[in-house]
Amino acid sequence: QADLDGGWYEFQPDYFGTAVFEGRSIPCISAKGQQVFHSGYELRDKDIHDLSILDAISKS
Incomplete structure (x- = not known):
């Protein structure tokens, strides 16, 4: 992924995954990636709220 300053980011593969919704596999960003x-x-x-949901999900 290009950055705004002309550099480059390499994302770890475990930042991405899939979820199944109504029988279809959908690409998504993993909890770790989020x-x-x-x-x-x-x-x-909103970000604090999102992170609190991710934290709750990871504990279940």
């Missing part, structure tokens, strides 16, 4: 992508900036209320 946590990483919610870092490096000041979190908004």
Whole structure:
């Protein structure tokens, strides 16, 4: 993935996965990937909410 300063990011394969919805396999970002992508900036209320849901899911 290109960055805004002309560099490049290499994402780890476990940042991505699939989920099954109504019998179809859908590509998605893993919980780990979502946590990483919610870092490096000041979190908004929505981001804090999203991370709290990810945390709850990971404990179940």
